[in-house]
Amino acid sequence: MKNTIKVERAIQNITQQELAEKIGVSRQTINAIESNKYVPSTLLALKMAKLFGKKVEDFFQLERGD
Amino acid sequence: MKYSLLLPSRFKLIGIILLIPSLVLGLLFRFRDFTFDFLTLTRSHSFVNGKNINLDEQINLTDELALTGLMVGLLFIAFARLKHEDEFIHHTRLQSWQWSVLINYGLLLVATWLVHGFDYIDVMMYNMLTVLIIFIIRFHIVLFRNKRTES
Numbered sequence: 001m002k003n004t005i006k007v008e009r010a011i012q013n014i015t016q017q018e019l020a021e022k023i024g025v026s027r028q029t030i031n032a033i034e035s036n037k038y039v040p041s042t043l044l045a046l047k048m049a050k051l052f053g054k055k056v057e058d059f060f061q062l063e064r065g066d
Numbered sequence: 067m068k069y070s071l072l073l074p075s076r077f078k079l080i081g082i083i084l085l086i087p088s089l090v091l092g093l094l095f096r097f098r099d100f101t102f103d104f105l106t107l108t109r110s111h112s113f114v115n116g117k118n119i120n121l122d123e124q125i126n127l128t129d130e131l132a133l134t135g136l137m138v139g140l141l142f143i144a145f146a147r148l149k150h151e152d153e154f155i156h157h158t159r160l161q162s163w164q165w166s167v168l169i170n171y172g173l174l175l176v177a178t179w180l181v182h183g184f185d186y187i188d189v190m191m192y193n194m195l196t197v198l199i200i201f202i203i204r205f206h207i208v209l210f211r212n213k214r215t216e217s
Contacts, residue, residue, distance in 0.1 A: 026150035
C-alpha cells in the first residue's frame with residue numbers, strides 16, 4: 001500500500017508535527033506512515049480523510065500484490 | 067484508543083534507578099562472591115528423610131535481592147508508557163516482543179547444545195533477563211531509527 005499524505009500535507013501547508021497533533025498521534029507515527037513503514041488503522045485513516053476533506057482512497061492506494 | 071497493560075511513564079526512571087544498583091550487586095555477587103551479612107537466614111530442619119535430625123541450613127538472600135531488582139527494574143522500563151503512546155508505538159511494541167521471544171529461544175537452543183553442566187545454570191539465569199533486555203533494545207532501536215529519518 002502506498003500513500004500521498006506528504007502531498008496532502010503540502011496542500012494543507014502543515015508540518016508532520018501539526019498533522020500529528022490534529023489527529024492525536026505522535027510525529028513518529030506520521031513519519032512511519034509517510035515512509036510506508038506502518039499502515040495506520042482505519043480510525044486514523046478516517047481522521048486524516050476528515051482533516052484533508054477527502055476520501056481515504058484519495059490518499060491511500062493499493063499496490064500490486066496487496 | 068486505550069493501551070492497557072502499561073505503567074505510567076515515570077516508571078521508566080524508577081526502573082533505571084532500581085536497575086543500576088541491582089546490576090552492580092548482581093555482578094559483585096556473581097564474580098566477587100559478595101553477600102550482605104544481614105541477609106543471611108538460618109533455616110532449621112527437624113526431619114530429614116523421615117529421621118529426626120536437627121540441621122541448620124544457612125541461606126543468604128543477596129542474590130534474590132539482586133535478581134528481584136533486575137527483573138522488576140527491567141519490567142518497569144519495558145512496560146513504562148512512552149510520552150506519546152499511540153497505535154504505531156503499540157505496533158512496534160508488539161513486534162519487538164515477538165522478536166525478543168524468538169531471539170531469546172534461539173539463544174537458549176544454541177546454549178542448550180553448547181553449554182553443559184553447572185555452566186548451564188548460568189545460562190538459565192541470564193535467560194530469565196534476556197527476553198526483557200532484547201525487547202528494550204529492539205524497541206528503542208526501531209523508534210530511534212524512525213526518529214532519525216524524520217523529515
